Amino acid sequence: MVNPNVAGKKYPETDIYLVGREKIREFANAVFSTSPLNHDVFASQAAGFSDVIAPPTFPVVIQERSLSAVLNDPEADIDFSRVVHGDQRFISVRPIVAGDELTSVLTVASVKSLGAHSMVTFNTEIFDANRDLVCTAISTLVVRGEE
Amino acid sequence: MNLESLSVGQEVSSREFSFTRDALVKYAGASGDFNPIHYRDDFAKSVGLEGVLAHGMLTMGAACQVAIDWAGESGQVIDYGVRFTKPVYVPADESAKLVVSGKIGAIDLENRTVRIDLSAVCNDVAVLGKAQAVVKF
Numbered sequence: 001m002v003n004p005n006v007a008g009k010k011y012p013e014t015d016i017y018l019v020g021r022e023k024i025r026e027f028a029n030a031v032f033s034t035s036p037l038n039h040d041v042f043a044s045q046a047a048g049f050s051d052v053i054a055p056p057t058f059p060v061v062i063q064e065r066s067l068s069a070v071l072n073d074p075e076a077d078i079d080f081s082r083v084v085h086g087d088q089r090f091i092s093v094r095p096i097v098a099g100d101e102l103t104s105v106l107t108v109a110s111v112k113s114l115g116a117h118s119m120v121t122f123n124t125e126i127f128d129a130n131r132d133l134v135c136t137a138i139s140t141l142v143v144r145g146e147e
Numbered sequence: 148m149n150l151e152s153l154s155v156g157q158e159v160s161s162r163e164f165s166f167t168r169d170a171l172v173k174y175a176g177a178s179g180d181f182n183p184i185h186y187r188d189d190f191a192k193s194v195g196l197e198g199v200l201a202h203g204m205l206t207m208g209a210a211c212q213v214a215i216d217w218a219g220e221s222g223q224v225i226d227y228g229v230r231f232t233k234p235v236y237v238p239a240d241e242s243a244k245l246v247v248s249g250k251i252g253a254i255d256l257e258n259r260t261v262r263i264d265l266s267a268v269c270n271d272v273a274v275l276g277k278a279q280a281v282v283k284f
Contacts, residue, residue, distance in 0.1 A: 026176070029173070029177070030176075030205070030208070031174070031208030031212065032208075032209045033208075033212055034216070035216075035220075046220075056208075056215075056224040056227045057207055057211065057227070060180075060204050061179055084231075085203040085204070085231050086230065087229060087230040087277075088228065088231075089228030090227050090228070092223075092224070
């Protein structure tokens with residue numbers, strides 16, 4: 001059972017993640033993107049971006065880094081082997097662009113019990129080097145209870 | 148995109164994706180999610196699953212390509228959410244077929260946004276719920 005007292009807890013800002021052009025292309029290929037904006041620098045520049053842009057679900061890479069802090073937090077007491085991804089949302093202010101230097105801050109938005117299971121919702125705010133918000137990633141994990 | 152010419156309920160696009168074990172390994176590397184339930188049957192079974200399953204985030208990432216393909220280079224997905232309702236099992240020697248289609252759920256002419264409601268089906272079962280991508284033009 002997840003500790004309900006971690007609701008509202010804010011975790012320390014993650015280290016800077018430098019978004020690489022080839023990382024974007026690799027991620028875009030992995031999610032079957034054929035969009036020129038994910039692959040072709042000239043197409044992205046023609047659309048007004050400084051470099052290739054990342055697919056809408058790319059912020060999960062940053063979210064994953066924030067989440068590992070929670071999953072390793074003994075106070076939260078989350079058994080990762082019992083975790084199932086319940087839902088996920090990305091609200092973007094602007095696309096992530098190759099060259100971005102991103103940091104993130106994760107807050108535990110809520111911890112709910114559903115019978116033997118716990119549902120934990122996390123908000124990960126992702127900021128660029130100017131400290132402007134780029135994206136908010138909202139993730140709910142379902143932690144299955146012990147039988 | 149001429150938003151005035153669109154109507155709610157209109158089908159915009161569909162696409163079929165083939166998820167193989169290779170695709171899962173590629174996604175694991177690209178995303179950094181190396182949970183062994185996505186590449187080891189013995190491990191997946193030991194935690195009560197039928198076998199190896201696709202990353203939910205792979206299904207989510209592939210599904211929104213339908214909205215992106217339709218939007219072209221003038222529109223960006225600014226809000227995208229899904230609920231993971233059923234696993235997509237991927238056998239070792241064959242692929243799982245994911246069929247995604249999108250239709251228009253809402254049009255906001257003032258803010259120049261269109262919400263695409265996505266359906267993602269594998270073996271006649273919907274694997275995503277409430278999958279909605281808002282495209283801003």
